[in-house]
Amino acid sequence: MMEMYEKPGKIVAKVREMAVEKVKDKLKVLDLVEFVEGEIRKLGGAPAFPCNISINEITAHYTSPLNDESILKTGDLVKIDLGAHVDGYIADSAVTVMVGVDETESKMPLTEEALTLQMKMIKTANEALINVISTVRDGVELEKLGEVVENTVTARNLNPVSNLTGHSMDRWILHSGLSIPNVKGENKHKIREGDVLAIEPFVTNGVGRVTDMKEAYIFRFLRERPLRMIQARKLLDNVEDNYRNLPFAERWVQKSFKGRQFNLAMKQLISSRALYPYHVLKEKSDARVAQAEHTVIVEPDGCQIITE
Numbered sequence: 001m002m003e004m005y006e007k008p009g010k011i012v013a014k015v016r017e018m019a020v021e022k023v024k025d026k027l028k029v030l031d032l033v034e035f036v037e038g039e040i041r042k043l044g045g046a047p048a049f050p051c052n053i054s055i056n057e058i059t060a061h062y063t064s065p066l067n068d069e070s071i072l073k074t075g076d077l078v079k080i081d082l083g084a085h086v087d088g089y090i091a092d093s094a095v096t097v098m099v100g101v102d103e104t105e106s107k108m109p110l111t112e113e114a115l116t117l118q119m120k121m122i123k124t125a126n127e128a129l130i131n132v133i134s135t136v137r138d139g140v141e142l143e144k145l146g147e148v149v150e151n152t153v154t155a156r157n158l159n160p161v162s163n164l165t166g167h168s169m170d171r172w173i174l175h176s177g178l179s180i181p182n183v184k185g186e187n188k189h190k191i192r193e194g195d196v197l198a199i200e201p202f203v204t205n206g207v208g209r210v211t212d213m214k215e216a217y218i219f220r221f222l223r224e225r226p227l228r229m230i231q232a233r234k235l236l237d238n239v240e241d242n243y244r245n246l247p248f249a250e251r252w253v254q255k256s257f258k259g260r261q262f263n264l265a266m267k268q269l270i271s272s273r274a275l276y277p278y279h280v281l282k283e284k285s286d287a288r289v290a291q292a293e294h295t296v297i298v299e300p301d302g303c304q305i306i307t308e
Contacts, residue, residue, distance in 0.1 A: 001194060002297060002304060008091035009295065009306030011045045011084040016093055016307070019051075019082065023097050025074045029053045030064040032072070032080075033249075040084045048083030048090040049174060050218050050249035055079075059161065059202060059210045059289045060281045065217050066251040074100030075110045077118050079291045085246070088172040092198040093307035094293035096122045121158060121203045121290035128152040128160070128182075128201035129292040136296055136303040138193040145191075146181030149201045153182075159208030161289060164281070166199040169295070172244050195298040206287025216277035219266075220247045225274040231257065232265040236274050247278060 019036050036051040050063035055076050064070065072078060081094035098118055100108060108115060132148045153160045166180030180199050181187060191197065221240050227233045238253055254262050269275040283289050296303040 002306070004087075004089045005091060005196065005295070005297065005306045008045050008048075008084045008086045008089055011040055011043045011086075012082060012091040012093045012295075012307045014043065015039045015084070016080065016082060016095055019080050020095060020097050023072060023078060023080075023099055025072065025100050027072045028068070029055075029070040029072065030068040033064050036080070036082050040082070043084075045084035045086050048085040048092065049247040050252070052081035052094075052218075053078060054081070054289075054291075056288045057206075057283045057286045058280060059283055059291075060164065061216075061218055061278045062280045063217050063249050064251065066254050072099045073109075075108055075115075077121070077288045077290060079289070081291065081293065083174070085172075088244075090169050090171075090174060090196075091295045091307050092169065092174070092293065093295060094200055094291045096125060096290040096292065098122065117205060118288065118290070120156065121205065121288065124153055124156045124158055125201050125203040125290040125292040128203065129199060129294060132199055132201065133294065133296060133303065133305065136191065136197070136199070136298055138298055138300045139190050142178070142181060142187040142189045142191065143185055145199070146187070147184045149182045150184050153201065153203050158203050158205055161202035161204060161208050161210055161283070163209050164200075164202050166197060166293070169196045169198060172246065174246060191298050193298055193300055196295065197298065197303075198293060198295050200291060200293035202289055202291050204283055204287045204289045206283045206285035206289075209284045210281040211284045212279040213282055215280045217250050217280070218247050218278040219250065219270075220276045220278070221245060222273055222276050225269075225272040227268060227272065227274070229265055229268055231261045232268045235262070235265045236269055239275070
């Protein structure tokens with residue numbers, strides 16, 4: 001099975017590093033997400049989901065809408081979450097970087113204490129990821145993985161985000177049933193050889209929970225529904241044909257429709273539950289969050305990291 005995941009894993013690892021190199025003050029978020037998605041395509045894959053650029057207290061599910069004017073700013077804590085697939089076989093990874101980390105103190109809008117805290121959060125997320133990956137092997141209970149993450153993070157006087165998890169994946173399915181916890185809990189399910197897992201600790205100095213925002217820029221096909229609007233039917237057919245069950249960005253499909261028609265069609269598809277909206281998530285206490293993520297394949301005595 002490894003060979004099926006080898007190419008998307010290499011694509012994600014390469015593009016992740018390229019994305020980190022592009023991060024700088026005043027960079028448009030739209031330019032960064034389009035760069036990531038474009039490089040995935042150039043390397044022979046397709047985005048498994050829209051590139052997520054989640055800044056500071058925004059924790060997940062932010063991708064640029066069409067004509068997004070948001071920019072990165074020195075001092076921002078930026079989570080880059082990207083995925084690629086080749087023929088439906090998915091690799092998923094994330095990294096956190098701080099904008100302008102090499103700037104002089106006079107240009108950095110953070111206090112020395114805040115700067116140190118953010119670097120500590122990045123380091124802790126990476127450490128938690130390494131520790132939990134070293135625990136992965138056939139027969140390990142999911143609660144053990146959560147325990148390792150929580151113990152690593154709380155030992156640094158920080159908190160894991162308790163209501164965000166990693167996930168298992170299957171061909172054409174980004175979230176295929178298993179949730180990989182970031183906190184201790186009662187979950188005796190055992191991971192098995194051949195399971196493909198996206199493991200992603202989130203670390204904060206806040207309360208460690210996320211909440212939905214009203215905005216949603218990422219969606220997923222759910223089911224066929226009877227639809228009154230011709231434009232809604234056309235849009236749903238487009239989504240089903242091009243993205244199957246994988247998440248897509250609103251901006252990927254919006255250019256084919258006039259503004260008002262598109263908005264009305266999307267509203268009907270969401271209200272009829274033909275599409276699932278991924279609302280932007282933010283840390284409940286508005287604290288900043290760091291994330292680290294790799295995709296692994298479980299083996300009898302360990303695992304293979306395919307996104308290194």
